[in-house]
Amino acid sequence: MRGSTAGLAEGTIVSPDTVHAAFLMFLDVMFSSLLAAPAVIAYWRGTWNLIEIFLFPNDALLSAFSSCFIGTIGHFVFYYYQRRFSQSFHPDKHRITFMIISRMYTAIYGVVCVNGWRGGWSLMDLFIPKKVHTYFAILMISCILLAFCKGLRNISASPLAISTDHSKDYFTVPTMFKASPISDPGFYFMDCTFSVLIIGTLVVFVWRSMFALCDLLIYPSDESLSAWYSLTLGYGIIAVTFGLQPLLKWACDYLTGFWRLAVADVFLFLGFVGTANVWRSVWSLLDIYFLPDEVLISNLITHGVSIVFLAMLNCSNSVLVRGVYIDAEETGGQCVIFPVYYIRLYFQKERTKKQRRQLDAEKGQQTELLETCEKSPAQIVKNVNGDHKIVT
Structure with a gap:
C-alpha cells in the first residue's frame, strides 16, 4: 500500500519530457487506478469481513483485541525475520522455492496487516462517539503528529502506490529509524515498536477518522448514493492529484527545508x-451489489480471486501495509512523485536487458579478435566506419 520512490527496487525512474514517456505514465496511472486499486480494495474487504465472521463474532471487544494481538505479533515476526527470508529465499538460487515461499509470505502477511488495522479500527468504533467534531479532531491531531515525525507519507495507499513483486526487496520491511538488528538489536527492537505501535496506530486513526467523516457528511441516509458520490469524488481528486504532480515537482525542485516538506x-x-474516498466507495459498492445475500461466498471470492489476480500481475505486495517511509526523503521534486511504476518499470527492465546483451556481444567480439591474434600474428586496425579488421 504505502511506498516511496526512495524505496523503489530498480531505482527512481526519471522520465524524460517526451510524448512517449507521458503516455507510459498515463498507462501506469490507469493501471493503478482501474486495475490494481480495485483488486487491492476487494482483497481487504473480503479478508476483513471474513475475520469478522470467524474471529469471535459474538464478542466485539474480544474480537478487536484478538485482531490487535495478531497484527502486532505478526508485524514483529516479519520485521525480525526479513533478513533471514531475503538470504534464504532468492530466485537465483531456487526459483520455484522462492515463488512458493514468497506468495505464501504475502498471503499470511496480508492477513496480519488486515488484523492489525481491524483491531485499532474496531476499538475506535467501540469507544469513540461517532460525531463530526470528534473525528475531525482525531484526524487533525493524528496528521499533525505524523507530520511532526515526518511520517505522513505512510497514509498513502493504492491507487497512489504500487508495490511490485521484485525479488530484490520482496521481504524488506523498512523501519522508522533504519536501525540494524545485527549491530544494535536493542535499538532495533525499539525502532520496530515505534514503527508498529506509534506510526501504524496513527495511520489507522487517520483512515478511520476520514471514513467516519465521509459516513457522517456524504448522504448518511442513503448508503448506495453515498458510495457512488464517494467514488466520483475520490477518482476526481486522484485525477487532479496526478495532474498536479509536474507543477508540484517543479516547485519542490526549488524549495528546501521546511517549505519543501510542508508542500x-x-x-x-x-x-x-x-x-480514502475510492476505498470507501469500492468497499461499500461490493457490500451492496456483489452477492449481498451470500455474504460468506462474496467475501471468499473477493479475498481469493483478488490476491491471485494481483499475484498474476506481479504486484501482490500491494496488499501489504508494512514498513515506514519518511516524508521528502527523496531528492528534489521526487518527494511528490507517487510510486506508480508498473509499465514503465517493465520497459526499463527490457531496456536494461538489451543494453546488457549489447555489452555481452561487444565483449564476445573483442574476445574473438584476441583469440584470432593469438593463433596467427596479425594487426588489428579500424576502417573508416569504425569496424575492426585483422590485417595479416
Whole structure:
C-alpha cells in the first residue's frame, strides 16, 4: 500500500519530457487506478469481513483485541525475520522455492496487516462517539503528529502506490529509524515498536477518522448514493492529484527545508482524501451489489480471486501495509512523485536487458579478435566506419 520512490527496487525512474514517456505514465496511472486499486480494495474487504465472521463474532471487544494481538505479533515476526527470508529465499538460487515461499509470505502477511488495522479500527468504533467534531479532531491531531515525525507519507495507499513483486526487496520491511538488528538489536527492537505501535496506530486513526467523516457528511441516509458520490469524488481528486504532480515537482525542485516538506505533506494529504474516498466507495459498492445475500461466498471470492489476480500481475505486495517511509526523503521534486511504476518499470527492465546483451556481444567480439591474434600474428586496425579488421 504505502511506498516511496526512495524505496523503489530498480531505482527512481526519471522520465524524460517526451510524448512517449507521458503516455507510459498515463498507462501506469490507469493501471493503478482501474486495475490494481480495485483488486487491492476487494482483497481487504473480503479478508476483513471474513475475520469478522470467524474471529469471535459474538464478542466485539474480544474480537478487536484478538485482531490487535495478531497484527502486532505478526508485524514483529516479519520485521525480525526479513533478513533471514531475503538470504534464504532468492530466485537465483531456487526459483520455484522462492515463488512458493514468497506468495505464501504475502498471503499470511496480508492477513496480519488486515488484523492489525481491524483491531485499532474496531476499538475506535467501540469507544469513540461517532460525531463530526470528534473525528475531525482525531484526524487533525493524528496528521499533525505524523507530520511532526515526518511520517505522513505512510497514509498513502493504492491507487497512489504500487508495490511490485521484485525479488530484490520482496521481504524488506523498512523501519522508522533504519536501525540494524545485527549491530544494535536493542535499538532495533525499539525502532520496530515505534514503527508498529506509534506510526501504524496513527495511520489507522487517520483512515478511520476520514471514513467516519465521509459516513457522517456524504448522504448518511442513503448508503448506495453515498458510495457512488464517494467514488466520483475520490477518482476526481486522484485525477487532479496526478495532474498536479509536474507543477508540484517543479516547485519542490526549488524549495528546501521546511517549505519543501510542508508542500509535500499538503500534497500527500490531498491525495489521501481522494484515496480514502475510492476505498470507501469500492468497499461499500461490493457490500451492496456483489452477492449481498451470500455474504460468506462474496467475501471468499473477493479475498481469493483478488490476491491471485494481483499475484498474476506481479504486484501482490500491494496488499501489504508494512514498513515506514519518511516524508521528502527523496531528492528534489521526487518527494511528490507517487510510486506508480508498473509499465514503465517493465520497459526499463527490457531496456536494461538489451543494453546488457549489447555489452555481452561487444565483449564476445573483442574476445574473438584476441583469440584470432593469438593463433596467427596479425594487426588489428579500424576502417573508416569504425569496424575492426585483422590485417595479416
